[in-house]
Amino acid sequence: MKYLRLELRYPPELIHPMHRLVDESDAIGRDVLLHGSLFDETADTFLFYVEGDIDVYVDALRAVDRIREFEVTRIDETGYYVFLTQRRDGVDDAMFGSLRRTGIVVVPPIDFRPNGVARLTVLGDHGPLREALAALPDRIESEVLRIGEYDWRQHLFDPGLTDRQFDAVAAAVECGYYESPRAASVSEVADRIGASPSTASEHLRKAESAMMNAFMRLRDVG
Template sequence: MSRTRLRVRLPTDSWLGAVSRASPEATLRATGTVAADEGDVTALTVTGADRPRVVEALRDRDDADRTEVVERGRAETIVRVTGPAPSYVAAARRAGVPLESAVEVRDGRATLAVVDDRERLSAFGRRLAAEGATVESAGGDESEPVLTQAQRDLVRAAIEAGYYDTPRECTLTELAADRDIAKSTCSETLHRAEGRVLRRFVEDESMLVAEWTDDKPDETTTGHAEDAEDARALDLAETVGVTPTEP
């Protein structure tokens, strides 16, 4: 499982995307969307100098069936909007991915957090694309580290010794001897660590594909794959927090 924060550009023809773009200085916090007999209902907390303009714009939208002001305070206005669910809500429902509330929307862009496995997160991304939304950035906050402590220590030592340099400054035999472990153990530990880092690298790259499609290759990932050894060294270095030696 992973927790991922997404920055999503909302469709220009959606009521939430259009209204927030028309008042870029206002912040709309969608605190929840529920299905009711009258349709989907979204609660919005609007802040900023453009609050009256946002409310009027919502009332003028043909795709927002009804807009009601629930509370008008000095710093914020709480609004109840009956209409189609925001694109990210519709995508989350279809993918079966729960959203963490609240979702902040500003100038047509929504910042949201989701928690689920990689497969469902990828499905969520594809559903967003189908709804006309575009993922602009993604960042994860993983519940468990990529590498075990033993793998991390060995990879750090390998990078510092120049094992991943081109040409290599350290052989596998020398690295194993320096760590006082069997060569076979050293090789297997590095291989497992490399596999975990590369899998995470490919998964993260896939999460950032703008179109979120199955059949469109990720050019960034393809480019790294053409130089796998350099990509592996860089990603291992980032994972363990060291800078590899320049060849």
């Protein structure tokens, strides 16, 4: 089953007021949709992870008329869960309507970033995925960041390695490069992936940097 890692860029009129906070206020660092329930025809229920000044976020929640109720749970000094129910409207359909179709699944989280950007993972068959992208409104810019075979275990910890970086790390593990004491050299890793030692070393350095940064982000959230 194929998956797409997408970046969608929305014009100002299609950005939810809460997500605008990432742009409009330095007090909010992250706004991530973790889970959502769309079974009701008139209202949706969501769980968000928010980093920043929660008082600023709560004031903004109270100012959005269609948010019916919400509950905030503190995780640590800067991280919070926000559980809310809101009335559905046309902006919601414009943002994600094309992705609500038979044959595809949007896999959370959806990470709302500055400048109207949302990053998300969508999986399904080739045809429905292609149709979903084609059905996006012209005002929404889309970019496919990554495509591949879906494996939910990967998304438990996904540092976003390129294929060559992954191949280099896999070869390094297989030949004992990461054993203690080290049982293989960079040259042996290079031979396994058909690259020069300098290229193999660069792949390993970039992969290690990406993995450690991704691990620390997990620690920050946990």
